[in-house]
Amino acid sequence: MKIAVITDIHGNAPALKAVLTELDNRQNIEQIYCLGDMIGIGPDTNEVLSTLFARQDISMVTGNHDEAVLALLTGEVYPQSHSHAKEHHQWIEERMD
Template sequence: MKSYAIITDIHGNASALAAVLEDIKQRKADHIFCLGDMVGIGPDSNEVMSMLLETQNVSYVLGNHELAVAAAFRGEDPPLGHHNERAHHQWLADRIDKHYIEFITDLPKKIIYEVLGYTFYFAHYHLDMTDHYLTIEKNPSIEQLDSFYSSSDYDLVCFGHHHVIHHLTSDRRVYFNPGSLGCNHKPIARYGFVEVSESGINVESIQIPYDNTDFLNSYERRKVPDREFILKIFHGV
């Protein structure tokens, strides 16, 4: 049997990530797949990237907030849909270590992984044939997803982007989004755990409680741009 942790949408929340990494360690996962948006929204970009890169056996895909922060760092135009968030991303870009910009710039948009006769697909969000992000509704149906992936032979499709949990199973494959690790209206960090054996694939959504007090207070302490809006929309404060 093989086991895999699926983390996504950490969004600059080092406290939540620390709680999840400790739980993953206790469960002895064989590998971690990180599905993007490690940075952005939360102020802890350097702390999050440091923790991730100090963790062994992690594979990464690129998220839209990595694209936005990297573009701000290089003085390039924001990615499509991120113009209104430029001040926030510029604030992060002005504080992030250059080494981390170099790291995220080289990340792939997808990973295809094979184990025990199964094929897994990992991406931050659904991509077209030219690897551009597609706009699909926040809560797609099984029929919509099956139609989109009809030409593929994936047994498990894992993604993030929308912060809600998706766990849908059709007669073709399993679709799984474990939900945002770092953005929640409660002091809970979410991730996914996948166990694979020759007899099948088991997918579990896991919620880890943690103390988010200092993290939430850090928005005001560090004068994060748009902090009132971010705290209300993404953390329910």
């Protein structure tokens, strides 16, 4: 079984689509593992999440930026280690579908 590992997409939908196209063109990748930081930094949060969740061959774990935005969404304690990025994470949270 051949697998692929992707990580640190950080809200960059064009890059994600390019990588997925390359993996699909190989026609021998059975499973893709996404190791977190799907969102944060880039502006394409909704498109990235939609693309990832639409596929049946991708398993995901959350990364530190994903966890920080989730904390804002759920009212949990925001991680102090990301206090420098809180304003940006709030911007992402406000625009999430």
